[in-house]
Amino acid sequence: EIVLTQSPATLSVSPGERAILSCRASQTVGSDLAWYQQKPGQAPRLLIHHAFIRATGIPARFSGSGSGTEFTLTISSLQSEDFAVYHCQQSDKWPFTFGPGTKVDIK
Amino acid sequence: QEQLVESGGGVVQPGGSLRLSCAASGFPFSDHAMHWVRQAPHKGLECVAVVSDHGSDKHYADSVKGRFTVSRNNSVNTLFLMMNSLTSDDTAVYYCAKEASYGPSFVLWGQGTLVTVSS
Numbered sequence: 001e002i003v004l005t006q007s008p009a010t011l012s013v014s015p016g017e018r019a020i021l022s023c024r025a026s027q028t029v030g031s032d033l034a035w036y037q038q039k040p041g042q043a044p045r046l047l048i049h050h051a052f053i054r055a056t057g058i059p060a061r062f063s064g065s066g067s068g069t070e071f072t073l074t075i076s077s078l079q080s081e082d083f084a085v086y087h088c089q090q091s092d093k094w095p096f097t098f099g100p101g102t103k104v105d106i107k
Numbered sequence: 108q109e110q111l112v113e114s115g116g117g118v119v120q121p122g123g124s125l126r127l128s129c130a131a132s133g134f135p136f137s138d139h140a141m142h143w144v145r146q147a148p149h150k151g152l153e154c155v156a157v158v159s160d161h162g163s164d165k166h167y168a169d170s171v172k173g174r175f176t177v178s179r180n181n182s183v184n185t186l187f188l189m190m191n192s193l194t195s196d197d198t199a200v201y202y203c204a205k206e207a208s209y210g211p212s213f214v215l216w217g218q219g220t221l222v223t224v225s226s
Contacts, residue, residue: 001169036152042205043202043216044152050210079145087152091211095168098152 002026004099009050012107014077015021021102023071023088030091035064036103039084047086048073078104109215111131111203117222123193123224129186129203129217137161137181140206142213143188145199145222155201156188159209170196195223 003026013019014074015071020036023033031051036044046055051071061076083106110211115127117190129141143155156167158176165177186203200221 032210036213043219044213045216046207046214049207049212049214053214055214087111089152089212094154094157094166096154096157096211098154100151 001095002029002068002093002097003066003087004090004097006086006088006099006102009100009101010103010105012105014107015080016077017107019075019078019082019104021075021086021104023066023073023099025069027070027089028068029090031067032090033064033071034089034091035061035062036087036089037082037084038087044087062072109205111202111205111215111217112190113201113217116201116222116224118223119193120226121224122195124191125222127188127190127195127203127220127222129188131184131186131205134205136179136184136220139180139187140211142204143175143177144202144204144213144216146198146202146219147196147199147225150199153199157159157187157206158186161204172209177198188220193222198222198224 005024007022033051035048036043052064063074085101087101112130136164142157158177174192178187200219202219203217207214
């Protein structure tokens with residue numbers, strides 16, 4: 001099973017600042033990496049698929065990069081609605097696996 | 108409007124069984140593979156099972172293999188998860204999720220249904 005590691009576990013950011021979240025895979029997943037946002041009591045929401053493609057309706061302040069084993073999600077200027085937990089997920093090999101999540105909270 | 112609505116969760120004793128349902132609407136259900144993803148309290152997300160668009164291909168996480176069965180009825184746009192021999196480790200919110208047409212990302216999620224395994 002491919003293990004995904006996310007860092008940091010918690011990221012404290014002021015509104016308007018940039019946030020950079022990392023996801024590392026235990027073996028290469030090519031570009032089969034997605035990012036999701038999850039708020040308390042809600043289901044996850046797809047932000048990025050295939051490492052860098054924004055899902056429909058996702059604001060341009062969200063961007064993804066990377067390939068192979070190292071991936072990054074960047075939120076260019078944090079808005080109040082962006083404070084949430086972010087999960088990465090690989091779909092290169094079954095079982096598809098998620099990282100443990102990075103919580104972005106208000107500094 | 109595309110929508111997934113799960114039902115069937117509840118409290119069940121260890122060793123018991125439960126069947127979850129996921130009703131889909133607003134999109135061509137039979138065109139998409141469908142997944143069950145669970146999230147234990149204050150834990151991460153786990154892909155539990157996937158079924159192909161026409162139901163012929165299924166895969167399971169090792170943690171549920173032999174105990175859970177995923178199925179679908181495309182004539183009524185519904186996904187199912189039959190869960191047997193439940194243990195406390197199966198306590199979680201269970202989500203159904205639609206796989207995107209461009210690849211296995213989860214583009215639509217239900218609201219989730221809580222399964223609690225407790226005596």
